[in-house]
Each structure stands twice: as C-alpha cells, then as structure tokens.
Amino acid sequence: MTVDTDRIPLKISRYTEGQTTDGYDEYMVPYNEDWVVLDALNYIKDYVDGSLAYRWSCRMGVCGSCGMMINGKPKLTCSAFLSEYYPDPIVVEPLANFRVERDLIVDMDDFIHKLDSVKPWLIEGDSVPPANREYKQTPAQLAKYKQYSMCINCTLCYSACPVASNEPEFVGPAAIALAQRYNLDSRDSGKEQRLDVLMANEGVWDCTFVGECSNVCPKGVDPAAAIQQAKLESALAYAKSLIMPKGNK
Amino acid sequence: MRSIKHDILIIGGGGAGLRAAIAVSQENPDLDVAVVSKVYPMRSHTVAAEGGMAAVIKPNDSFEDHIYDTVSGSDWLADQDAVEFFVRTAPSELIQLEHWGCPWSRESDGSVAVRPFGGMQIERTWFAADKTGFHVLHSLFQTTLKYRSLQRYDEWMALRLLTHDGRCQGVAAMELRTGRIVPILAKAVIMCTGGGGRVFPFTTNAAIKTGDGMALAYRAGVALKDMEFVQYHPTGLPGTGILITEAARGEGGILVNNKGHRYLSDYDLGKPLPIDHHDHPKNRTMELGPRDRLSQAFIHEQTKGNVFEGPHGTYVHLDVRHLGESYIEKKIPFVRELSNNYGGVDPVHEPIPVRPVVHYMMGGIDTDIEAATTLPGLYAAGECACVSINGANRLGSNSLTELLVFGAQAGRNAAIFAQQHGISGENDLLSQTQDEINRISELLGNRAGDEKIADLRNIMTSALEEGAGIYRNAEGMQKACTTITELRKRSKNLKLDDTSLSYNTELTSAIELDFMLDIAETVTFSALRRKESRGSHQRTDFPERDDDEFLKHSLAYNTDDAPRIEHKDVVITNLPPAKRIYGGGK
Known part of the structure; x- marks a missing residue:
C-alpha cells in the first residue's frame, strides 16, 4: 500500500436474506494504481467491514469466481484495475440476471x-x-x-x-x-x-x-x-x- | 439431527478429487459417491496450473529416466516404490484423460506434443498451451457430469472428520449458503483438498489454499509428513505472486540478473548455451535446473546485489523476447496475458520481472502407495497427501500427473474398502457433529473477542516467510515456532463482524485461519528438527545433506501442545543415495 493518502470511493450493493429494499454501503479505499477492484474488496473485508460477502479465489483471471457488475458492466474483479475508474466512484453490484444470495454472491x-x-x-x-x-x-x-x-x-x-x-x-x-x-x-x-x-x-x-x-x-x-x-x-x-x-x- | 449417507465421500473437487470420483464409478458403478467442495469444482486451484503434465510416451524416453529424474530431483527423499508406480501408471492415466477430451497440444502428425521441463533429462511434459491445469480440471469436471451416481455438495466446507471404531466414517460439513452443519457419513473418505500455500505471504496459491484437508487429518490423529519441504517456484510476478510458468524456460526463456548475466551458470547448473544454439534449452541444465536450486541461486544473487529493485521488492529478468511473438502466442499465450495484466510488461518486447514465490507443499497427509492413511477408511491424494513421490523437491509437471495417478488409486482402494465395511456407531458420529456445531456457534457468537482475522493472518504469514523461507536457521525457525504458538492462543479470541448464516465468508476465513495455524506449526516444528540441508530445506547452520541421520521422513503428530515429531525410513529400491548433479552428466 502506498503512503499516499489518495483514496477512491466504492459504492457496494449489500443484501442479506429477508431484506426488502435495495441497499448500498460506501467505502473509501486507498488508491493504488496496481490494485484491481478485488484488492479493494479485500481491503474492505480485512480492515473495514468483515461482513462483506463475495466470491474469489485465483486472482489471476482463470478460476471464474469473481465476476460482478462494475459500473453496470459485467467484469472479473481481479482483472478490473482501479486506475480504469479513478478518481470517479466505482459501483460494485452482483452479476445481473441472477438471483442474489448475499451481497455480491449470486445463485449459480x-x-x-x-x-x-x-x-x-x-x-x-x-x-x-x-x-x-x-x-x-x-x-x-x-x-x-x-x-x-x-x-x-x-x-x-x-x-x-x-x-x-x-x-x-x-x-x-x-x-x-x-x-x-x-x-x-x-x-x-x-x-x-x-x-x-x-x-x-x-x-x-x-x-x-x-x-x-x-x-x-x-x-x-x-x-x-x-x-x-x-x-x-x-x-x-x-x-x-x-x-x-x-x-x- | 439428520445425517446424509453415501458409500464414498470425497472432500475436494479439484483434479485429484474428480479423478477419484470417476475411479470409484469405474471400480463399481453401484457405489454412490459424494464430492464435498468449498468452491464449485471448476474453481479449484488445479485450474491455475500452467506448464504441463509429465508422462513417458515418446520412443526416445524411458520409465527408468523419469524415475531417476524424480528421485534425484527429490534429493533422494522420495519413496522409490511409489515413484516407480507413479511413473509406470502415468502414461495410461494421461491417455485416459485424452480419451475424455482434454485438448492437448499436438504435433503436426496429430500425436500428443511434449515439451522440456526443469530437472527432466528428456522432453516428457504433455501440455495444453500454458493452461494445462485449466483444461485438465474442466475436462475432468465435464466428464464427471455423465456419472449420474455422483452427487456434488458444491460450496460445502468440511469442518471435522468423524471417526468411530477406529475408522474414518464421514465429515461434519457446513453448507455455505445456509450455514447449517450436517453430518455426511460414508464407508470411506478420500481427502483431496490440495495445498496450503496461503500460510505464506507471497504465494502463487489461490485464496482457497488454506490446508483444510491436511489439518482435518492431523486433528484426526494422522501424521503430516515432510511438512518442512516447501517449494519456492523461481518465477513469480513481484507484488501479486502470480505464477509465470516453467514452460517459459522450457520453450527457451532465460534468467538474467541486473548485470545482464545468465547467473545460473555460477551455481553448478552448467554452462549457458547461446539462445540461438540448436541445443538450447538443454535439459537438466541452467534454466532447466530444478526449482529448489534456481530459487536458492536468486537469494545468492540478491546478497551479491545483482538483482533489480522495484516497488514490490527485488527481482531478476525472465527473458523470452527471442522466441518471437507468434511462438509466444502459440506456446505460452497465458504468460503474455498475465505479464501484460499483472506485470505491466509485454514479454514480446520486454523481459518479465520475476522472483521466487511459495508454490507447492511437498509435505502432506502421510499416505502409502495405496493412497491409504494410517486411519482406516481415510485415503488422500494430490497436494494434500505425501506419498511421497516428491521428497524434498518436486519436479515441475509431476504434480498434475500425481493428481491422476493417486486420485485414481485412492478411488479404487476406497471403493474396495467401502464394499467391506459399513457405517457403525452413528450416535457417536452425530454427537461429534454436535460438538462441532457448538464450537462454530461459539466462534460466531463470541462478542467479547477483540482479535481481527487479518491481523493474525499477517503475523502468521510474516513469521513463516522470515523463519521458514528459502534459507533457514535454528534461531529464525525457533522464533517462528514461538510466534505460531502465541497465535494459537490469540486465535481463540477472534471477533467477527458478520453474524449471518448465509455465506458468512468471515466465518469461513476464521475457520481457514485455524486450519492454517495447524499447517504453520507442522512446517516450523518439522523444519526445526531436521538438522541438515536437503532439497527445498536449506539451513545455513547445517549446510550439508546428512543421509546418516536424515534420510528419513518427518512425521508431525497433533498434541495439545507443540506437535510431536517422529521420523521414518525412506524406501530405497534401485537408486542408492547419490549426489544431485545438474548441468551435464547424471
């Protein structure tokens, strides 16, 4: 992580079973040009909010776990660099056309x-x-x-x-x-x-x-x-x- | 409490687990098989293997050569009876996979193509470009779909092995979607959960590689064998640790230091041939030396100041530019994709920055040539197991083959065992599950805790890197042991933010941390006890191999305190211990 205090906002869709309204949480994440959106999610989970739920594994674009909607487009979060969006906010939502199970996890x-x-x-x-x-x-x-x-x-x-x-x-x-x-x-x-x-x-x-x-x-x-x-x-x-x-x- | 029952239960849906599942059905189609996997099988880490899979198939090759390469590569710690079985079974397993549709790269006559790999005298590595693991896993997964007697439990996490009457008879597993914990009972259980590279901070391993199955077997009383042997792959991308396959060197890529020198020539790996020489790359020489020796050479270069400095630490250059764009696209396209995306360089035009990265655990659940453990009814195969064919250093492209050979072996033998045994002591098995439910509920409801998972994980991974890295000494390892012991206590006091039951990924992280601490303690304590240098275990305080004392496997047993370390003899058949020689001659 850089010592630079530069940050980038992430607006993340949240859902827990039984919830009836759409919900989003916003997080400010350190901006690092090497980071992908998945790194930002991991930062949030490790240091800000441990309850954020999403799938990921290989972080190199081959296991196929980490697909999400990023600013309305389906992408692998391990291959979507923050630098493509910075300094604008990044909206992260579960994959469209699937039933949502929890936060960013859909029913497969x-x-x-x-x-x-x-x-x-x-x-x-x-x-x-x-x-x-x-x-x-x-x-x-x-x-x-x-x-x-x-x-x-x-x-x-x-x-x-x-x-x-x-x-x-x-x-x-x-x-x-x-x-x-x-x-x-x-x-x-x-x-x-x-x-x-x-x-x-x-x-x-x-x-x-x-x-x-x-x-x-x-x-x-x-x-x-x-x-x-x-x-x-x-x-x-x-x-x-x-x-x-x-x-x- | 309602239990689920199957004849055979397989934990893990990667290459070994899926091969085992098919083997059970081949052995006896009437047996019903369950596969429990914490991810959908095609997400398993087999998917990330790149370079290839070794088996003798070409007329210029021989079983004897593959056996010799594997045993010498292992620094003589491999069990030679297991290696012989492995090498002789490998070709039929790979052809079987070909018949199941694996898209192997081909020669112009339509036969399967092979490429050179590190530590091998002859080209015998089958490949599917440089996404071999991906194709192997998807071919296996798709093939399992035609076996209707196979039931999958996708996204179920194994929490504890259930034992009664001295036999393993199932697992308490959590359905991640609902959080419910269920006893899944079986007449035989096969562990295929892969490695645990995530105990280190810088690793090629995926997030899921937390040593779950090794820890489960360890807790059930089975020894973890040779855990001190951790393979550093010489070429990972700085920062992320993403693997750049050995195939890049097999196809002719070279390693160069910051002086422009092919430094491997300074480390008993032979003389560099010019890149346009018809014999380059030369087998068992220079860039095609074994991984342990190449990673060790990097550390010496670093000490000499011959490495580059970057924002993510030191590195050297892996140069494939002379191969040309069309050849790179044909043979190693994934290298280009990964270097572009995660290394910031196009290897067609620039050298790739690389450094050694934790890649593979030679150690694992103590199994024999039958893939059986010492706990009746429990079998293991793949990286989570230690047969051992890899000894102190695995050769590249032997591990994918190992998945098939010993996955199938485990499936066949578990099928035979299941036909001779029933499920007994169901009340006891359910009561063990209830204990597990209570333990997880406590963890989930611990409002008084004040430790964060990420903090403990970071301390653990740093301790392993500092104490049990490429070069080790007593002081460093002792310190790592002490740190892990402390973390054990602190981990009882975790605080979770997430209290929900559905996809509580913080809870699964906590459970994984607990598994990883088991792996970490077996690595550090086993390493401390091995007072010699062999293969990937190099000690500055004991720099020589000591066959008199340590031509032996380490066995780490779980206790309430530090692990108990015992040793057992290595099986030697035809190849008495000798010096490992690379760079020319045997």
Whole structure:
C-alpha cells in the first residue's frame, strides 16, 4: 500500500436474506494504481467491514469466481484495475440476471444445471483408440474447437445477454459455446444429442446478432458465433429430418 | 439431527478429487459417491496450473529416466516404490484423460506434443498451451457430469472428520449458503483438498489454499509428513505472486540478473548455451535446473546485489523476447496475458520481472502407495497427501500427473474398502457433529473477542516467510515456532463482524485461519528438527545433506501442545543415495 493518502470511493450493493429494499454501503479505499477492484474488496473485508460477502479465489483471471457488475458492466474483479475508474466512484453490484444470495454472491444453481444439460463431455463414436493409444488430432482439428474450450464459466455472458434477462429458460451463451466445443471436436460423436437439447427451448431463436456475450467474455471466447452455428446446424438437421425421419439416416 | 449417507465421500473437487470420483464409478458403478467442495469444482486451484503434465510416451524416453529424474530431483527423499508406480501408471492415466477430451497440444502428425521441463533429462511434459491445469480440471469436471451416481455438495466446507471404531466414517460439513452443519457419513473418505500455500505471504496459491484437508487429518490423529519441504517456484510476478510458468524456460526463456548475466551458470547448473544454439534449452541444465536450486541461486544473487529493485521488492529478468511473438502466442499465450495484466510488461518486447514465490507443499497427509492413511477408511491424494513421490523437491509437471495417478488409486482402494465395511456407531458420529456445531456457534457468537482475522493472518504469514523461507536457521525457525504458538492462543479470541448464516465468508476465513495455524506449526516444528540441508530445506547452520541421520521422513503428530515429531525410513529400491548433479552428466 502506498503512503499516499489518495483514496477512491466504492459504492457496494449489500443484501442479506429477508431484506426488502435495495441497499448500498460506501467505502473509501486507498488508491493504488496496481490494485484491481478485488484488492479493494479485500481491503474492505480485512480492515473495514468483515461482513462483506463475495466470491474469489485465483486472482489471476482463470478460476471464474469473481465476476460482478462494475459500473453496470459485467467484469472479473481481479482483472478490473482501479486506475480504469479513478478518481470517479466505482459501483460494485452482483452479476445481473441472477438471483442474489448475499451481497455480491449470486445463485449459480441454474447455470450449473444448464451446463450439465448440454452433455458437455466427449461422446464416443465407433472408432475409439485402444487404452494405450491417443486419438490423433491435428493442430488444425484442435484449432476448430480450441477457442470454445477456453470458457472459464464466469457467467459474465449471462449478465450481458438480453435474451437471458427475458427468458430464464434460455440455455445461454456459455453452455451453448461448451456444446459447440464438443460438437467441433474431431474425437466426438455426440452432436445430434446436443442439438436436441439446444433446440428444445425457444430462447436460442430469439438470440439476435447483438453479440454482447462475446463482447464481455474475458477469455476471448465467441459464444455468439457458437449460437449462430448451432442455429444453422439445427435448421439443417430439421430440414433433413423432414426428408429422412430420425433413425433412418 | 439428520445425517446424509453415501458409500464414498470425497472432500475436494479439484483434479485429484474428480479423478477419484470417476475411479470409484469405474471400480463399481453401484457405489454412490459424494464430492464435498468449498468452491464449485471448476474453481479449484488445479485450474491455475500452467506448464504441463509429465508422462513417458515418446520412443526416445524411458520409465527408468523419469524415475531417476524424480528421485534425484527429490534429493533422494522420495519413496522409490511409489515413484516407480507413479511413473509406470502415468502414461495410461494421461491417455485416459485424452480419451475424455482434454485438448492437448499436438504435433503436426496429430500425436500428443511434449515439451522440456526443469530437472527432466528428456522432453516428457504433455501440455495444453500454458493452461494445462485449466483444461485438465474442466475436462475432468465435464466428464464427471455423465456419472449420474455422483452427487456434488458444491460450496460445502468440511469442518471435522468423524471417526468411530477406529475408522474414518464421514465429515461434519457446513453448507455455505445456509450455514447449517450436517453430518455426511460414508464407508470411506478420500481427502483431496490440495495445498496450503496461503500460510505464506507471497504465494502463487489461490485464496482457497488454506490446508483444510491436511489439518482435518492431523486433528484426526494422522501424521503430516515432510511438512518442512516447501517449494519456492523461481518465477513469480513481484507484488501479486502470480505464477509465470516453467514452460517459459522450457520453450527457451532465460534468467538474467541486473548485470545482464545468465547467473545460473555460477551455481553448478552448467554452462549457458547461446539462445540461438540448436541445443538450447538443454535439459537438466541452467534454466532447466530444478526449482529448489534456481530459487536458492536468486537469494545468492540478491546478497551479491545483482538483482533489480522495484516497488514490490527485488527481482531478476525472465527473458523470452527471442522466441518471437507468434511462438509466444502459440506456446505460452497465458504468460503474455498475465505479464501484460499483472506485470505491466509485454514479454514480446520486454523481459518479465520475476522472483521466487511459495508454490507447492511437498509435505502432506502421510499416505502409502495405496493412497491409504494410517486411519482406516481415510485415503488422500494430490497436494494434500505425501506419498511421497516428491521428497524434498518436486519436479515441475509431476504434480498434475500425481493428481491422476493417486486420485485414481485412492478411488479404487476406497471403493474396495467401502464394499467391506459399513457405517457403525452413528450416535457417536452425530454427537461429534454436535460438538462441532457448538464450537462454530461459539466462534460466531463470541462478542467479547477483540482479535481481527487479518491481523493474525499477517503475523502468521510474516513469521513463516522470515523463519521458514528459502534459507533457514535454528534461531529464525525457533522464533517462528514461538510466534505460531502465541497465535494459537490469540486465535481463540477472534471477533467477527458478520453474524449471518448465509455465506458468512468471515466465518469461513476464521475457520481457514485455524486450519492454517495447524499447517504453520507442522512446517516450523518439522523444519526445526531436521538438522541438515536437503532439497527445498536449506539451513545455513547445517549446510550439508546428512543421509546418516536424515534420510528419513518427518512425521508431525497433533498434541495439545507443540506437535510431536517422529521420523521414518525412506524406501530405497534401485537408486542408492547419490549426489544431485545438474548441468551435464547424471
């Protein structure tokens, strides 16, 4: 911490179960240009108000725990530097489009369920190599799905998604990107099963090309592209099914 | 009080825990498995591992070489039977993970690619760019989702092991969402909670790495083994301690002091080859020496005044500029991202400031080659366990492999144990849970306390850094022991601001502090008793390795007072103790 007495105001959303009105607490935190918003939260928790509740762990942008709304935008607090905001106040709120559990902690159950629903595991086909041999996969084949494998499940994309805010059933950007991660993997044979899940809900068709999900992704994943690919493939599969009913391919 | 019952209970949802869970189902799909984790599994710290995972797969490699590298890297403190099992099982475990979808980096012919790593004679480190741990963890987590017999307790914190009839039969765990404490009973329990690097102030470890599982086993009477061996990784970013992977050196990065000199050549690590030489980087030489030796070299350079001074302390330069932008983007993109975000430099254009940082605990719960502890029904795997394959110094890229090999081993053996035993003495197990509820209620309701968690934590971490850092001596360690003992008393008098039950993260911090004090005391007291220098345990007052007295594991047992330290022999099979030689030859 610098000896400089320079400080920056943080306005933080507070919530405890049963509370009926929106509440914010304001804290003045020492300004340090090396600090991220998470450092400021830790300072508050350690030295000002131990009751402030939030999730965090790796503090290096890979565990996906510390997503919050910072001045209205979904961000990882470990990657949002105070210097981006200084000297203006920083408003910290829980991720939008999720039910709040406590202060800055949101309910993740629904997201975890959605992730699970797209069958995000490798579904074997007919040609599995023996137990002592790897699948051959060229760098070009790896490149096809690699970016979709980079999702850290931080759920910032759900907070940014206009469809997710209106249609809670929408399986959502990260889960669809994960489905595509396996659909595009040369080792996988489960695409048909996953498309059925993706298309079971109307939500996906409401997704426009806004691409907010891809804009906020801290890892450069492009869920919007995954959704558009899924729509296209689904439409093709549908057209095909009209000609050749399932089980008769 | 209502209990929850499962056949097998796994504590910790990182790489080892998830591999164990799948292994149980592979062994016997009828067994029902529970995973208790204080974070959602994909948040587990396995996610932060970067460089890779060692296993012999290429035709130019051999089991014997991997065994030799691991044993010599351990400064002969590893148990050689365990190392042999580890090395021989590693390839099938990694291929299994490949079949589960792990996106390994590839050669142009589609086979899995390998890279060189510190202390290894041959390139045998599999990698997924430089986010290997992230991909390993997500592949494992996603694979577990297809096993419907697996029930997860995400964001539940383990508080106390429940034992009856001389067997471990469950855990008292707190659901963080509600604060309720519930006995989760099982026929066998597997501990997979990872390390405890947070007992030090400057660490690569995530906030959750507070040694919970080690402390739980210690309190249940199991020894913590070789706790004095703490690995400093030579290349962390000053200030944050964020890890810059050894893969940066495996791909050809060099370490340079403030005179522009590749100083490792002054520390018995061989001669520097020019960066454009076809043999650079040379295995087991210079930048590809073992972590203990590289971190020690930094301290000598600091004493000589050959380091840079910055706002976050001293540092040297890790230079990867000669690799070029496209190669850096392909092989070590995360190094670039982290250096840009947290180091303020783009390694394509500038050297990265780095210094040694606490990274890994070689020590842990005393387990054998079966991943079993001395408490029947309790198994352990991963960083929280000490088999030991790592001895006095772990080689980079052996720990991710260890998660799989011994996670699977623990899962299989726990499954067998669970089929031979039932749950007994339920009233006793519930009564132990009630004791735990009372203890936590007292902590939560202590209005008379006047100690702050952060204050005690800061004193503890400073004491460890000063007393049990890279170089140690009796006086410093004794002082650290005294400080930890005092903190024990002061920690009975904590005052919490937060009185709520839902996500009371101040309460969880208090519980973690209590766990960390257990880890801290086993580190300092074990270190004080080991009067020699070996691997990561270097004493200025006993600078030589002493095989006559200390070719032995330390065992720290919990008592009402200071830990009781005992020793037991190291298992030697084919490699009698010898001098560790790097920089050419064996």
